[in-house]
Amino acid sequence: MRFHRSLLCLAVAAASVVPATAFARIKLITLPVRERVEIQLDNPNATLVEEERIVPLVRGVNQVDFSWANTQIDPGTIVFRVVGGAAKADAKAEAKATDPLDVKVLSVSYPPNEASLVWQVSSNGSGGARVRISYLLGNMNKSFNYRATASNDEKTLVLSEYMRIQNLANESFGSSGLWAGFGPRFLKPIGINETKEMLVEKFAEVPVKKTYTCDPQAHGYLDRPQNKLMVPMHYVLTNNKANRLGAAPLQYGKVRIFQEDGHGGTAFIGEDWGKFTPLDDEMRLYVGVAQDIVVRRTIDKNEVHRIAGNLYNREVVVKYEIENFKDKAAVLDVSENVRAIRNEVAGDTGRDVQWELDKATTFDGGPDKEKSTFEQLLYHVSLPARGADGKADKIVHKLHLLIKNEW
Amino acid sequence: MRTTHIFTMAIVASCLVATAAKAENVDLSTVPNRNTVQLTIYNSEDLTLVRETRKVSFKPGANPLQFSWANTLIDPSSVELRFLTHGDKLSVLDTTFPHAKPQMLYWNVQSELDGEATIEISYFTAGIGWSADYVCIADADEAKVGIEGFVRVTNNSGEDYEDAQVRLVVGRINLVQKIAELARITPQQVAELEDSAKARFRGDALRKAMDASLAVSSAGAMAPAAAPQGRAEAPKEVAKEGLGEYFIYTIEGTETIRAGWSKRMRSLEAEAVPMKIQYRYRPAEYGEQLVRMVLLTNDKESKLDTTPLPDGTVRLFRRNGRDGLTYLTAQPIKYVPIGDKFELNLGVDPEVIFDLVKLRTSRDELWMLVNGANIYRRVDRAGVQIEVNSTVAGWDDRATFAQRVRNYTKKPIDLEIRRTLPGHVVFRSELPVKNHDFQTVQYTANVKPGEKANLLYETVQRQGYNAKQNNVTIERAAIAP
Numbered sequence A: 001m002r003f004h005r006s007l008l009c010l011a012v013a014a015a016s017v018v019p020a021t022a023f024a025r026i027k028l029i030t031l032p033v034r035e036r037v038e039i040q041l042d043n044p045n046a047t048l049v050e051e052e053r054i055v056p057l058v059r060g061v062n063q064v065d066f067s068w069a070n071t072q073i074d075p076g077t078i079v080f081r082v083v084g085g086a087a088k089a090d091a092k093a094e095a096k097a098t099d100p101l102d103v104k105v106l107s108v109s110y111p112p113n114e115a116s117l118v119w120q121v122s123s124n125g126s127g128g129a130r131v132r133i134s135y136l137l138g139n140m141n142k143s144f145n146y147r148a149t150a151s152n153d154e155k156t157l158v159l160s161e162y163m164r165i166q167n168l169a170n171e172s173f174g175s176s177g178l179w180a181g182f183g184p185r186f187l188k189p190i191g192i193n194e195t196k197e198m199l200v201e202k203f204a205e206v207p208v209k210k211t212y213t214c215d216p217q218a219h220g221y222l223d224r225p226q227n228k229l230m231v232p233m234h235y236v237l238t239n240n241k242a243n244r245l246g247a248a249p250l251q252y253g254k255v256r257i258f259q260e261d262g263h264g265g266t267a268f269i270g271e272d273w274g275k276f277t278p279l280d281d282e283m284r285l286y287v288g289v290a291q292d293i294v295v296r297r298t299i300d301k302n303e304v305h306r307i308a309g310n311l312y313n314r315e316v317v318v319k320y321e322i323e324n325f326k327d328k329a330a331v332l333d334v335s336e337n338v339r340a341i342r343n344e345v346a347g348d349t350g351r352d353v354q355w356e357l358d359k360a361t362t363f364d365g366g367p368d369k370e371k372s373t374f375e376q377l378l379y380h381v382s383l384p385a386r387g388a389d390g391k392a393d394k395i396v397h398k399l400h401l402l403i404k405n406e407w
Numbered sequence B: 001m002r003t004t005h006i007f008t009m010a011i012v013a014s015c016l017v018a019t020a021a022k023a024e025n026v027d028l029s030t031v032p033n034r035n036t037v038q039l040t041i042y043n044s045e046d047l048t049l050v051r052e053t054r055k056v057s058f059k060p061g062a063n064p065l066q067f068s069w070a071n072t073l074i075d076p077s078s079v080e081l082r083f084l085t086h087g088d089k090l091s092v093l094d095t096t097f098p099h100a101k102p103q104m105l106y107w108n109v110q111s112e113l114d115g116e117a118t119i120e121i122s123y124f125t126a127g128i129g130w131s132a133d134y135v136c137i138a139d140a141d142e143a144k145v146g147i148e149g150f151v152r153v154t155n156n157s158g159e160d161y162e163d164a165q166v167r168l169v170v171g172r173i174n175l176v177q178k179i180a181e182l183a184r185i186t187p188q189q190v191a192e193l194e195d196s197a198k199a200r201f202r203g204d205a206l207r208k209a210m211d212a213s214l215a216v217s218s219a220g221a222m223a224p225a226a227a228p229q230g231r232a233e234a235p236k237e238v239a240k241e242g243l244g245e246y247f248i249y250t251i252e253g254t255e256t257i258r259a260g261w262s263k264r265m266r267s268l269e270a271e272a273v274p275m276k277i278q279y280r281y282r283p284a285e286y287g288e289q290l291v292r293m294v295l296l297t298n299d300k301e302s303k304l305d306t307t308p309l310p311d312g313t314v315r316l317f318r319r320n321g322r323d324g325l326t327y328l329t330a331q332p333i334k335y336v337p338i339g340d341k342f343e344l345n346l347g348v349d350p351e352v353i354f355d356l357v358k359l360r361t362s363r364d365e366l367w368m369l370v371n372g373a374n375i376y377r378r379v380d381r382a383g384v385q386i387e388v389n390s391t392v393a394g395w396d397d398r399a400t401f402a403q404r405v406r407n408y409t410k411k412p413i414d415l416e417i418r419r420t421l422p423g424h425v426v427f428r429s430e431l432p433v434k435n436h437d438f439q440t441v442q443y444t445a446n447v448k449p450g451e452k453a454n455l456l457y458e459t460v461q462r463q464g465y466n467a468k469q470n471n472v473t474i475e476r477a478a479i480a481p
Helices: A093-098 A338-346 B179-183 B187-192 B196-221
Strands: A008-013 A034-040 A047-057 A060-068 A079-082 A103-110 A116-123 A127-137 A140-150 A156-167 A173-179 A186-190 A195-207 A209-214 A221-223 A232-238 A253-260 A266-274 A282-289 A293-308 A311-324 A330-337 A354-357 A376-383 A394-406 B007-012 B034-042 B047-058 B061-069 B080-083 B090-096 B104-111 B115-125 B128-138 B144-155 B161-170 B238-243 B246-251 B255-257 B262-274 B276-281 B291-297 B312-319 B325-333 B341-345 B352-370 B375-378 B390-407 B413-420 B424-429 B433-437 B440-447 B452-464 B472-476
Touching: A008 A047, A034 B325, A047 A060, A047 A116, A047 A140, A047 B325, A079 A103, A103 B144, A116 A127, A140 A266, A156 A173, A156 A232, A186 A195, A195 A232, A209 A293, A253 A282, A293 A330, A293 A338, A293 A394, A311 A330, A311 A338, A311 A376, A330 A338, A338 A394, A354 B352, A376 A394, A394 B352, B034 B128, B128 B325, B144 B161, B144 B255, B144 B291, B238 B262, B255 B262, B262 B291, B276 B352, B312 B341, B325 B341, B375 B390, B390 B413, B390 B440, B433 B472, B440 B452, B440 B472
Parallel strands: A034 A173, A140 A253, A209 A330, B034 B161, B128 B312, B276 B413, B424 B472
Antiparallel strands: A008 A060, A034 A047, A047 A127, A060 A116, A079 A127, A103 A116, A103 B262, A140 A156, A156 A195, A173 A186, A209 A232, A232 A282, A253 A266, A266 A282, A293 A311, A311 A394, A330 A376, A354 A394, B007 B061, B034 B047, B047 B115, B061 B104, B080 B115, B090 B104, B128 B144, B144 B262, B161 B246, B161 B255, B238 B246, B276 B291, B291 B341, B312 B325, B352 B375, B352 B390, B390 B452, B413 B440, B424 B452, B433 B440
């Protein structure tokens, strides 16, 4: 470690001193170097640095200075601990192992207008004490990013998760332990203003679900006058062991997606921000718009049936005309928000929608029970590949809603 | 070390009378040193009571004493002189604040003594403060935590205090004027203050209060404990004792705190303090998120119960099982009386997933108000003719919710969830639920490691004509998923 560049400095007064004379101008100091550094990155909002130094102490009261010029250390977070390993230098050799130094911190003094502090440390003998100094360090930032390489048939992908550390803390650290709170611990040096990227996890053969979704509320229309809905294509990864992930929550970060081109190379097919994904949750990555799946959405029916006074039920039929111009069969997710439909045909009353599915609904199997809620409906529609003549079958589905007790 | 004292106390040798306090241009003075100094520092106000003693030689007759405090933050109205020895032979005839010399006064002391006496000068100063902070290191399994408490004294008063006995007052006192403001005005302005008498009354009261504790604390705390042979000198003990509404920490021995410096000393230490983890959803307190809380109690079991915990910042770490620490949180706590609990919010735990899903909604109990008449008719009542000319006046909104909790930690977790439901509401569930207040319900659950809990409940919100109350009532009922 190049100590001369270090802005963090630990100095120990070599003479036994008492607090009243601790601040004399003439003093002899030793400069213990860092023996070990651990940079803990497991807290999402703070970086904890722990450094160990062997501090030579003499019997009596010692002064240990710690200074941190031009670095953003929170002085309130500095913790000084003796971690053992110290032995009396003046003890007999055979007694060393069983006769460690008894070291105690008496007080800490903070000089005015300086980024430093002075520990008054008492020791019952002379020798080296292994101490650990912990502090929160600002401007040491971490982020995560991913590289996903899908197989040519888009059934699996290889997901690599990288941690990137940017050291703007104005302090260089020699070979330091780096740990994100999960995955492996790295032992790397990181210099001032350096950025270091490390592979945290690599997941192979991760099943990928390719989804096409139309959702007028979430994704809108591709062509509003033609009533053509936008159909984004997503890669969906499930963060569990069954899907060869599930080691830890997936951190928020950019995912760059490539696809094997079948000729030994890869092509970049899109990127998206991967949200923080807890275990068992899905990471949905928006890859691009699927223009070969065409969905036209129209409202075929909007009728009011009075119950009494201003109280009525409303019948609404939403029609979907779907064509798949792809060479492959696909599954289309049709998602609708019932409240948005009511607002579309009758305006917003501010009340939740009480609704029932009526007889003209054509979606097979009913809405997805896991992912549908009191107002959000999700259906899965199987689409055959286009025919050999290049023509696509037009599949028509209807969503027939009885919206009840409105006024 | 500073080479000049900002404070000076001088015995002026000129021949003086009370009305002509000193010679104009030619002076001779002697400067008695401080023998002892005691600082009583309050953390709720910028206030420190300083008592210093000096040995002074008096001659029979008038003895002028000059006391000055240039560039400090002393309240001139608070400066007092007492004779600790030979009080029966010494008396202050008058006190003069010279117009031309701010931050100075003269005492005209009448003496029947020809010899040395010990005097005590006391005053209030601003610029010295203290604060508490706590470093807590939890075990890796978060069952026990070691707690170290510290006090940090900061001296921005402009004066070095060497070898001072330091006492720290925990509690909130009442001040009618800020000491720092009083320190910035001249003694003449102080004398003109309408409420100067009140200020003195306040000072007297404080001194009396502190005197009552001094007899107890100084006897035990001033003598440093001898370190046993072969052991490191121990950190100084901090004696703690109650005094009325306050608590006083007396730091063993004396401390030197130079102007501009601050000094931090350990005030308490407790090992293996039991800690409890609870997951809470309380939007009014912690926002719209499930947070992980550490619950601690300042009681006998925790070994902290010897003193209230002063306001301060708590920094919590956990041993990470890899020979290091994990930083968890830093947050302020308010004063914790003996026996009371204190809590630390660790924020959202990424290993516990907390979702509220509304499963279904419906409306019933619909009532119509016939227009032009004060008549209400229920819509679904058999045989009742509903007027065409009527409007909806009352109804019940029903909603079924699933509170989904997934626990990916390695331990079972305790949940406590509060939901505020304004209006006239019925809360129906089989969960262990109770009213926290008239419009808030609180339910609890224990979720095992790896479990995915589905906590079901239904709310019935009575609206319009149906709303007769503004509260939540709880009904025990099974709710279908």
